[in-house]
Amino acid sequence: MKQRTVDVVVVGGGPGGLSAALVLGRSLRSVVVIDAGHPRNEVTHESHGFLTRDGIKPFELRELAHEQMKKYPKVSIIKDLVEDVWKVDDHFKTTTREGAIIYSRKLIFATGLKEDIPDIPGLDDVYGKSVFSCPYCDAYEHRDQPIALIGNKKELIHYIRLIYNWSRDLVVATNGPASLTEKEKEELRERKVRLVETPIKEVLFQDRDLHQLVFTDGETINRKAGFIVNTGAKQATMLPEKLGVHLNAQDGFETKEHGSTKVDGLFIIGDAAKRFTGLMGAASEGYETGVFMNKQFVEEDWINE
Ligand SMILES: Cc1cc2nc3c(=O)[nH]c(=O)nc-3n(C[C@H](O)[C@H](O)[C@H](O)COP(=O)(O)OP(=O)(O)OC[C@H]3O[C@@H](n4cnc5c(N)ncnc54)[C@H](O)[C@@H]3O)c2cc1C
Structure with a gap:
């Protein structure tokens, strides 16, 4: 069993999760991104509308991010599926299919949606x-x-x-x-x-x-x-519900400012919260949440030092 403790676990390594990890890594936070590797747009050949990367293949965008993230030793990205999460006192415990157990002070879900298209042959x-x-x-x-x-x-x-x-x-x-x-x-x-x-x-x-x-x-x-017309996309995971965050009327997870939720330390960003953010929107939310989260860390550590 691989057991470790970090500042932040990010579940989901799409543009939302990776962008949060980048800004947190640059803020000297230890971060583990756990990603199953099946983004919402995995069937597409080209992604459009992402400034400076218009027309890029979805996985190329991720590979570029992984490459650039190597510069930050406190950020690691693992390919695995998060199977369960708990809140234990003021920490989160995350377990994966491959047997990893990771404790963290804060937890981000950037798990996106899964497309559900009409059942028409072809x-x-x-x-x-x-x-x-x-x-x-x-x-x-x-x-x-x-x-x-x-x-x-x-x-x-x-x-x-x-x-x-x-x-x-x-x-x-x-x-x-x-x-x-x-x-x-x-x-x-x-x-x-x-x-x-x-x-x-x-x-x-x-x-x-x-x-x-x-x-x-x-x-x-x-x-x-x-x-x-408006595919019926479903949440990729319902694990946030286990921690007490429910779906809103649009079937996105209920969030407050900067992706925070009613559960202290738990954040939900990207399509999982807003249903459709696009790549740029998800990346933007990741950045915003990362900055907000680091501000919380700074305040907490200042008081507890
Ligand atoms: C066909 C199609 C084409 C699209 N084209 C474009 C486009 O051209 N431009 C654009 O801006 N947007 C496009 N989009 C929308 C875009 O894909 C999403 O808005 C964007 O990917 C949302 O980013 P995200 O980070 O929230 O989630 P995602 O990119 O979906 O990433 C979520 C990640 O979390 C992982 N995950 C889920 N559950 C778990 C778990 N339990 N454990 C570990 N990992 C988990 C998934 O495997 C996935 O890798 C398209 C969507 C579709 C369906």
Whole structure:
């Protein structure tokens, strides 16, 4: 059993967790980042919108961070899965699948979400390559192309207007009766946006490039790219709940200022708290939390010295 004590354990090594570790390492704090290595965007080929790294592969971004973190001897990053956490007096105890036991003064969850896409044959195969969920991440590359918008959540009309911003060659396939008012349907007709409510039988593709939507009535529609209306992403782990932090109405973990929670010393950042921060937003939250946390350490140590 590998047992050790550090200032901070960070669960999750995406942009949120790694950014917190970086600023804490630079503040001379001992930090262990434990990461299972399955970020929310792991299916994508390119990540966009991260200043200075637009178009980078998701894992390349992490590798760059790991490389730069080597400079800070008090920061270590291990590939492992956190299986359990406890609060023991004023410390946290974290245990992993590989048998590590780590005690820390503070604990950060930056564990992100896991995508849950509609159960349509073929959709899983194209997701992240030619079908996406976040227009800000991937719509620019498919601007003006024939696009399918798939899904039927209550936010549908907002998504239609959003995707229309990037392409007017738009087919909306709701896979059942659309949750749109008659007035909204008329707005689509006026803009020549086709609405198909027939259930989708399957999605055909070539080399993970979307080719065709096949409907149960036999109709086929060719499309080059697609977006899914608000995928139903789930928390990657519910461990914060064990420590007393619950989900809010948006299914993000309840947090207060700088990612702090009602449990003293426990912080939750990135998608796990906000549902969608993007890479830049998660990194920014990590930095903010790291700075706030170090301020707490400084105050605590000053008094206890
Ligand atoms: C298909 C797709 C494409 C996207 N493209 C973009 C884009 O181009 N630009 C952009 O800004 N955003 C993009 N995003 C959004 C982006 O991926 C997230 O907003 C961002 O990754 C959130 O960062 P995070 O640090 O909160 O979590 P993540 O990056 O998801 O990292 C969480 C990490 O925690 C680990 N973890 C979870 N549970 C445990 C556990 N129990 N023990 C140990 N480790 C654990 C996971 O394995 C993972 O490595 C995309 C999302 C999707 C789904």
